[in-house]
Amino acid sequence: MTQTALSDKKEGIPLLQVALDYxxxxxxxxxxxxxxxxxxxxxVGTPLCKAAGVEAVRAIREVCPDKLVLADFKTPDVGGLEAQLAFGNGADMMSVIGGAPLATVRAAFEVAQQENKEILMELTGVRDILARAEEWREIGVQRMVYHRGWDEEAADRAWSDDDRSVIGRLIEMGFKVTVTGGITVESLPLFQDLPVSVIIAGRAIHRADDPPAAAQRLRSEIHRLWGQQ
Amino acid sequence: MTQTALSDKKEGIPLLQVALDYxxxxxxxxxxxxxxxxxxxxxVGTPLCKAAGVEAVRAIREVCPDKLVLADFKTPDVGGLEAQLAFGNGADMMSVIGGAPLATVRAAFEVAQQENKEILMELTGVRDILARAEEWREIGVQRMVYHRGWDEEAADRAWSDDDRSVIGRLIEMGFKVTVTGGITVESLPLFQDLPVSVIIAGRAIHRADDPPAAAQRLRSEIHRLWGQQ
Incomplete structure (x- = not known):
């Protein structure tokens, strides 16, 4: 995979990512x-990485040879080693948890640069997002995942105007932003006026009666909503 | 395992934990x-959990039937599920990353309570430790891991008086504190005046010429230093 493969395929249309929450x-x-x-x-979702190890990354790489594979490691420390684990087993991208020390972000970023792969900063649990984003930008990180966490969602934290405003600010800072957290076809318009790079759907796809149809519908809604602009 | 098994065996003498950094x-x-x-x-170290999955937790439980087993998941989200993965595969303790949303800490804590196991908050990367500690205490968390991170250590962050002062404050707040990060026989006296609960050694044991002798020497030094008090 080259950096080019990661750049958005069609200018302005977010990519669709399925989260394998298993x-x-x-x-x-x-x-x-x-x-x-x-x-x-x-x-490859975080709990799946914990359950099955890097075998999960290798397996998904094998059965999805023409797709980008993201290892959602949410790496908290030992960034270089975890990056090698992810990229060495076929991942194109891996996540580092936003709360990780800057030394960890730097270590993972350096391995990604060597391998021509990418890291994403995962914002789950980060309270001072914009201040941290400045630090990550200095290191050279380009992507981040704006995440309404699973447990936060269960605790009824809904998407808000504050979320949208922070996402917009991060994009203005030059970051490519992925959004995730219980996103459905119905909630896509919430983000429609934001040039986000990637939209993740998990349950909206894999818990649907017909998962391939649900994925197809999400993709066509994304094209309809962002394609108008 | 019962909560009793986790309470320090001999009053005032820290337990010794070996980190399997593989x-x-x-x-x-x-x-x-x-x-x-x-x-x-x-x-079971974090990169090992990522590399081998919960098979690693099961395996260590199997070969160390009479020891406490800690799954160092550093869980960032989906706390209930990751706690079930850890405890369901034989762990007595698991870690949650300090940067995780409180909803995640709560979810993992509730599973631990049901299973009569324990979670530890992992302080790697946390900048506002004392403020967070208040929040975790309200949830009911009793243990935390004060960690000079691997990548931070590589970046020459040495143990300092500030570290010792925060550790002391956390113990005063009622937490049982584990300390970790490049600890050797030579650096043990740094912590000698603090009633820490657990001391972790990784490389000081597994990179020693004679790992069992190194572990034995660490344990006897711990007993000598803390036993005098």
Whole structure:
């Protein structure tokens, strides 16, 4: 994979990423195979990485050879080693948790640069996002994941105007922003006026009655909403 | 395991924990078997969890049946599920990253309570430790890991009086504190006047010429230093 492969395919249209929120690798593989034709990026979710290890990254790389694969490691420390683990097993991208020490971000970033891959900063739990973003930009990081966390969502934290305003600010700072957290076809218009780079859907795809159709519908809604602009 | 098993064996003497800093499970198992007789807690390190998945936790539980096993998940989100993964595969303790949303800490804590196990908050990368500690205490968390991170250490961040002062403050707040980060027999006296609960050694044990002897020497130094008090 080259950096070019990661740049958005069609200017201004966000890519669609499916999150494989599983702890069973066979189930994750089965879902990946069904929905991959309709998405751009396949994400090996954090709990799946913990459950199955890098075998999960290798497996998804193997069954989705023409897709971008993201290892959602949310690396907290030992950034260089975890980056090698991710990229060495076929990931095109890996995430580093926003709360990680800057030395960890730098270590992961350096390995990504050597391998011509990318890291994303994961904003789950980060309270001082804009201040941290300045620090990450100095290191050279270009992508981040704006995340309404799973547990926060369960605790009824809804998407708000504050979220949209921070996302807009990050994009103005030059970051390519991925958004995620319970996004559905119905909630896509919330982000429509923001030039986000990637939209992640998990349950909206894999818990749908017909997951490939759900992925296809999300993709066509994304094209309809962002394509108008 | 019961909560009692986790309480310090001898009042005032810190427990010794070996960190299995490997990404190869066979190497980690081999080292665990050699040094387990001389330590109280065996830690399945974060990169090992990413490399080998929960198979690593199961394996260490199997070969160290009479030791406490800590899954160093540094969970960033989906706290309930990751806690089930850790405890369901034999861990007595698991870590949650300090930067995780409070909803995640709460979710992991609730599973730990149900299972009569414990979570530890991992302070790697946390900048406002004392303020966060107040929030975690309200949830009911009792343990934390004060960590000079691997990447920070590589970037020459030495243990300082500030570290010692924060550790002391956390203990005064009622937390049981684990300390970790390049600790050796030579650096143990740094912590001698602090009633820490657990001391982690990684490389000081597994990179020693004679790892069992190194573990034994660390343990006897801990007993000598803290036993005098």
């Amino acid at each position: 702890i069973s690798l066979p189930s994750a593989i089965a879902m990946a195979v069904r929905v991959a034709p309709f998405v751009d990026i396949v994400e | 990404i190869s499970l066979p190497s980690a198992i081999a080292m665990a078997v050699r040094v387990a007789p001389f330590v109280d807690i065996v830690e």
